[in-house]
Amino acid sequence: xSGLQPVRGTRDIFGDESRRHRHVENLxxxxxxxxxxxxxxxxxxxxxxxxxxxLGETSDIVSKEMYTFEDRGGARLTLRPENTAGxxxxxxxxxxxxxLPAKLFYSGPMFRYERPQKGRQRQFHQVGVExxxxxxxxxxxxxxxxxxxxxxxxxxxxxxxLELNSLGDAESRQTYRSVLVEYLQSRRxxxxxxxxxxxxxxxxxxxxxxxxxxxxxxxxxxxITDSLNAASRGFLEEVLKGLEVLGIAYxxxxxLVRGLDYYCHTAFEFTTDxxxxxxxxxxxxRYDGLAEQLGGPSTxxxxxxAGVERLAMLVxxxxxxxxxxxxxxxxxxxxxxxxxxSQQLRRAGLAVDLGYAGKFAKRMKRANKINARVTxxxxxxxxxxxxxxxxxxxxxxxxxxxxxSLTDDVARFY
RNA sequence: GCGGGAGUAGCUCAGUUGGUUAGAGCACCUGGUUGUGGUCCAGGGGGUCGUGGGUUCAAAUCCCAUCUCUCGCCCCA
Numbered sequence: 001x002s003g004l005q006p007v008r009g010t011r012d013i014f015g016d017e018s019r020r021h022r023h024v025e026n027l028x029x030x031x032x033x034x035x036x037x038x039x040x041x042x043x044x045x046x047x048x049x050x051x052x053x054x055l056g057e058t059s060d061i062v063s064k065e066m067y068t069f070e071d072r073g074g075a076r077l078t079l080r081p082e083n084t085a086g087x088x089x090x091x092x093x094x095x096x097x098x099x100l101p102a103k104l105f106y107s108g109p110m111f112r113y114e115r116p117q118k119g120r121q122r123q124f125h126q127v128g129v130e131x132x133x134x135x136x137x138x139x140x141x142x143x144x145x146x147x148x149x150x151x152x153x154x155x156x157x158x159x160x161x162l163e164l165n166s167l168g169d170a171e172s173r174q175t176y177r178s179v180l181v182e183y184l185q186s187r188r189x190x191x192x193x194x195x196x197x198x199x200x201x202x203x204x205x206x207x208x209x210x211x212x213x214x215x216x217x218x219x220x221x222x223x224i225t226d227s228l229n230a231a232s233r234g235f236l237e238e239v240l241k242g243l244e245v246l247g248i249a250y251x252x253x254x255x256l257v258r259g260l261d262y263y264c265h266t267a268f269e270f271t272t273d274x275x276x277x278x279x280x281x282x283x284x285x286r287y288d289g290l291a292e293q294l295g296g297p298s299t300x301x302x303x304x305x306a307g308v309e310r311l312a313m314l315v316x317x318x319x320x321x322x323x324x325x326x327x328x329x330x331x332x333x334x335x336x337x338x339x340x341x342s343q344q345l346r347r348a349g350l351a352v353d354l355g356y357a358g359k360f361a362k363r364m365k366r367a368n369k370i371n372a373r374v375t376x377x378x379x380x381x382x383x384x385x386x387x388x389x390x391x392x393x394x395x396x397x398x399x400x401x402x403x404x405s406l407t408d409d410v411a412r413f414y
Numbered sequence: 415g416c417g418g419g420a421g422u423a424g425c426u427c428a429g430u431u432g433g434u435u436a437g438a439g440c441a442c443c444u445g446g447u448u449g450u451g452g453u454c455c456a457g458g459g460g461g462u463c464g465u466g467g468g469u470u471c472a473a474a475u476c477c478c479a480u481c482u483c484u485c486g487c488c489c490c491a
Contacts, residue, residue, distance in 0.1 A: 307491030
């Protein structure tokens, strides 16, 4: 353990862990493309304003979790704590509002100043999608289906549960908020200190409190479902119908709320019980008011984000590394020939590892260690006859192959 | 931000009445002669015992602080 440590809550990702991350990321990108999404990369920092306006000043993220700093020119900047605000900002900045719907996929690091835990770093990674300009419930269904596809492609369908709720439109939420606050006020002496604070700032959050006393109060609280107006109710029903058509199992949880201000109508999260307190792996919802709030044209939107670290931890079968071809010159005199042969095989699309130095036995050991499928042995005797020896590392069988047909011969092992 | 647990070689861990050059397994390196790996045998490198103070003749071992990880709260992906 050296004294040189990475910053708290950050980590170096390499080796097996890196492959797991890439697996999650690549799968997400591929599936998103199948749904017609194209990738967008927004800057890792934005004007603080972008997040403050979209997430809500009272949200925990804005009020205490952002990495905010002033640059040398005096601009107030923030490392993105999530990417929906950035993508919507980019959508407005680049005039994408002219071609709707816009379907965008992203992948990259996010930053939140939180107490680190397993599945919760200060720099972490998310993949996500945003669908802008579609107000129809069908859009919600498609976005959720995309998420579900990703999870099942990762082999996680048995390990996650989809919970879903509707927060309704602005009117419904207003109605519910007052009904809920009235109820909670009547029982305020039973609430936890945390929830008393939430009662002032963000009463809906009390619904998913883990405090025992709070839960007892919440158990009898009015449900948002009962406050939904006809339009909102109809919207929810359409979404649920779509999920049923696709055979996507869900649990309607009327107490599911979201921490960020911009959500409306559909809110959902895929959760797991395999990660302790960090149970959400992929979550999102509809945010029809966000674009306008950021100063753009009123544009409906829906999307989700998934935690790459969390998914990577859950995935059990990561595709194995491709087995390379080892090229082993018998002695240093054969190195130039071996180098040329290596390049030839690489240009044919094979993964090749050339043994640089050491005695022949050592190069064979290396070939074994890197799990080579075959070893091309480049020896003096063979070269004199324009052949090399190809050894099958699984069976130990080997045969001489003409240099002219080497590529085809080696390719047959794959 | 609050409360609990942990921190000894690259990895998994031993190491208590505080006392000689701090150990094991795995991994790594070299060798077992002349062009052949996975097994085996022999040898070897590698740790300021998270860091900084303190107590002591003497500290991995006791005390304080601090950093990091971890579990829960909070929050969230």
